[in-house]
Every structure is written in C-alpha cells, then in structure tokens.
Amino acid sequence: MAPTRTAGSCAGFILIEMMAVMLIIAMLASLVVAMVPGTGRGKLKALTLQTAALLRRERLAAVLTGQSRRVSLDGNTRTIVGPSGAVAIPRDVVVDVVGVDELWSGRRAVVRFEPDGASTGAILKFSWENVRYEVDVNWYNGRVAVDLP
Template identity: 30%
Template structure:
C-alpha cells in the first residue's frame, strides 16, 4: 500500500492586466449584451409559437371530437341505451348524449362530416349514433387547416373511434 501524502497548494487571486485584483462580477457591457439577447428572444419566440397555433388547435379539435365519440360509445354500452354525438358545422360546436356541456371548435379549423342519412338534421347538423351492443351508424368527421387534416373515423360495426391523418379536400 502506498502512503498518502497531503500537500498544500496556494492559489493566486485573478488580476487584471494592470495588476489590480479583479472581482467576480459582470461588466456593464456583458449585462447589456444579455439584455439585448433577451429582448430579441422575447420578440421572436411568440412569433414562432403563434405560427404553430393553428396546427395545435387542429390536433386538439380532432382529439376532443374523438374523446366525445368515445364517451358516447361508452355511455351507450354502460347505460344500455343509444347515445349520440351531434355536430353543428355552422355553429362550430358539438354535444354528446348524457352531458349538458356544449363543446366548441376553433374558427381556424374547417369541419366536414360524413354520416348516415338517417342522422342528418338539416344542412349543417348531423350525428353519429352508438348502440348498446357497441355498434354505431358510423361516419367520419374531418377537421382541417390549410394543407393538414385529421379524420376522426367511427367504424359502424364495432363503434371503434380512430384519428387518421388525411389530405384536406381542395
């Protein structure tokens, strides 16, 4: 085994070129540079976030519609009675059987619905109905913005709800 030897080491304080001791603070120039960079970031970051907002609203709308459809299916299975999601494309909202709440869809999102003729209620209102056995009338709700779109599909046989990437109709 090697014996350990301890040794004291002297550290010299930092000095400036003029030989004066320097403190550990920042210069005024360094502080102004950091403030300028922070100001630039405060201007640029919100611009990036706002340009991504329509895509976020689009995905959120698709997820909210899918959640509403899944709730309607679950409600039909548990309560043993039919349950419906009713969508109004003109007023940009939907509601689900068993809930009093009206869900709104952002104005930046385009909506289109394909459903069974028996579930249409005028030009702008339609629904997707779920049955106690798990089946449904089926259909698709498409939400889009610009070049991006999502289809919220409901299988008529199983009532399964899926969100798919789709190309918006031109």
C-alpha cells in the same frame, strides 16, 4: 479638469448587456407569436383528439346505460354536441362529416352509438391550410380511431 476616457473603456456593449437585449427581444417575439390569431397545427391536433374523446365517452355511455347516444354537429355555433359535452370548432377549421345524412334536433347527425357498442359509423375530417386529421368511427364495433399523419 474632467476625467478622460480611454478608447477601450466604453468601446461597446459588454456580453451581459447583449444577452439582456437578446432576452427582451426573444420574450417580445414569443408574445407576438402567442397572440397571433388562428388555429395552427397543434390546436388542430388538439381539436381532433378532443372530438375523439367525446365520441369515445358517448360510446362507453351507450354501452353502460343501455341507451342509444347521439352526437351531432351544430352548424350555427360550430360545435360537435353529445349528451356528455361539446367541442367547439374554430372558424378557420373546415369540418367534413361523412356519415348519417339526417337532422337531429335541428343539428346535422354525426354518429349514433348503440347499447351493443355498434354505431352508424362516421368519418370526421378536420382541415386547416394544408394539414388534415381524421376521426374514424367504425360502424360495426363503434371503435373510434384517430388518423394523425
């Protein structure tokens, strides 16, 4: 004769089984969120800070070497290029540059830093959906400031 089960012995999941199922669902959800393409607020902020760091390096290099340093925007590869490096701009980010209206080596001029610390000045606006960050380069003293709302 087969053993009989009582109603309480397998009436539902126990707490540990429920927690394991919830953990698996949470892990899958985090993978999906991480794999979704797009920039997002965090990546836009990181892009802004990387650009500011590049501009600060170029200003410092101009002062230390005694030679002018140029930073430009390559529209074909969507990169901000300086002698010390480059910052790639994702396709879904809109970049607006207010500054020198010239072409340097086939790229749009962003800013030129002089050996005395001064610059041509520029404002770089990075926007994605309803989020916008700015990098301001002061024309008089070359100071690079980031405007994060």
